[in-house]
Amino acid sequence: MLTFDTRTWERSERRVRGRLGDDLVVDSDAPLLVREAGSPYVRYAFPRGDVRTDLVPDGAVRAYEGDAELADHVSVRWSALDRWYEEDEELPVGPRDPYHRVDVLRSARHVRVEIGGRTVGESRSPLAVFETGLPAVFYLPPEDVDLELFEPTATRTGCPYKGFASYWTYRGGPGTPERTDVAWAYRDPLREVGPIAGHLAFYDSVADVLVDGVKRGG
Structure with missing residues (x-):
């Protein structure tokens, strides 16, 4: 897989939701797709208001205070929730990079x-x-x-x-x-x-x- 020397991100138009049991923990139509330096994988970062951080297990939320462009966003560890969706399609493992074939x-x-x-x-x-x-x-x-x-x-x-x-x-x-x-x-x-x-x-x-x-x- 490709890796990147610096953190990069781009806006996604996909609606992303995450559930823990019956609770809707994440519901965002303005997520960012983030690539971390040296990592072949991507993650979603959500506007803070789109995440019920009070329902997420301890240690499962990542903030970006050190990054001015992402300071108002958080990521949620994929395995911390039971189900994730892009639009109405379930994502069982994790988000996919649109540039990865x-x-x-x-x-x-x-x-x-x-x-x-x-x-x-x-x-x-x-x-x-x-x-x-x-x-x-x-x-x-x-x-x-x-x-x-x-x-x-x-x-x-x-x-x-x-x-x-x-x-x-x-x-x-x-x-x-x-x-x-x-x-x-x-x-x-x-x-x-x-x-x-x-x-x-x-x-x-x-x-x-x-x-x-x-x-x-x-």
Whole structure:
């Protein structure tokens, strides 16, 4: 992802709301989208009058007193509230930068995944995911992965652009130890990347991911 050397912000025309239980804590049609120096993510800053700070848990509100341009705004930690919405669309993970793209393309590249020299997945119909500022990632159809070699774990992570990911651990094999959370998939991804649902990707720092015979990353 891209990072920025200084704090930048821009106005958004989207109405943003946040709820805690039955309470409407944030309701703003004049939010600012803020990018912090060195961070690949963005956050919303709201006019103070648009936030019920009395209902927000301690430590979940960030003020900008040191920044004259944002002095009348506050941000609320995303995880502090139960539900967030842009207009009437729920945002389960966090706000998205309008300049950040994620493109999912069908591909005919030959992708082979090896762990300890053992082929655990191989496909000629992967999905190639191109995301701003990141290397391409190839997602394999589940039928092209030997899932008997893996077991699901309780690990779960969130991405503002793709949704929540589930993980699998490689059980291990002759001369090869177990590899924890080496593969992941989005079982119910966000609408914009819907085609990747159920497809699996692998960390090329743990597995050997070869695309048309060329090893990636690592």
